[in-house]
Amino acid sequence: MPRDADATRARLLLAARDEFAAVGIAGARVDRIAAAAASNKAQIYHYFGSKDGLFDAVFDAMVAETLDEVTIDPEDLPEYAGRLHDSYTHRPWVQRLATWYRLERGDSQHPIEAVVRSNAAKLEAIVGAQRAGTLPSTFDAAELLGLVIHTAALWSGATPEYTALTDTVAADRRRDVVVAAVAAVVRA
Structure with missing residues (x-):
């Protein structure tokens, strides 16, 4: 059974x-x-x-799948953002679930532990790269992680009104924009 x-x-x-x-x-x-x-x-x-x-089980599974599919590489945050963008493109429900989570549980007293652990591991990786000098310290680790994650979600998290302005942008160009934008942030 x-x-x-x-x-x-x-x-x-x-x-x-x-x-x-x-x-x-x-x-x-x-x-x-x-x-x-x-x-x-x-x-x-x-x-x-x-x-x-x-x-919670659905969200935990989604986070675990994302972590397995897209591991952070603090040595190459632009490509990490590109792979995260690819993941969002192939799994459109991720951004929808994240949006519902923010809307309906944004003030939750009980955060989802998988997300907390994921963020902590990513911050630790970025802090380590900043200490080693392979990532600049222009932004602190949390700021940099936020810029990377939100840039990767640029297209998948867009409003319908913005999407209408950019619906002719090809898929490979969308990825290129994400990677270039994160590269510019890292160089800043």
């Missing part, structure tokens, strides 16, 4: 990812998630405890 349980849990996570990305935490309905996963609401509560627990 473990295979069945693992498969059910995986289907629930996938259905929940799509539901949360589309309508947020408050708008998500466990009955729709269960139906999309060919499961039932009881399984959601069994595996995740609550709708919030399910969102």
Whole structure:
């Protein structure tokens, strides 16, 4: 039975990812998630405890996947930003989930530990590179990390009005802009 349980849990996570990305935490309905996963609401509560627990599991999985796919390279932050941009392009739900998280949990007293650990590791890598002299100290580590992450999300996190202005920009050009902008920040 473990295979069945693992498969059910995986289907629930996938259905929940799509539901949360589309309508947020408050708008998500466990009955729709269960139906999309060919499961039932009881399984959601069994595996995740609550709708919030399910969102946390989806968000944790997304963070883990991003960390596995795109490891930070403090020696080459422009290319790291490019790879992060690529990840956002291939997984459009990431920015949607992050936006819903900011909107619905931005003042949360209980941050998602996977995000806290991820940020701490990235800061440590940048601080180490700054101490070694391979990254300038024009910006402190948190400022530099923020500039890199947000520049990488330029296209995927844009408003529809901005997207309309740039919808003719080719995919490779979008990546080039991200990499060049982070390179300019690092040189500053």
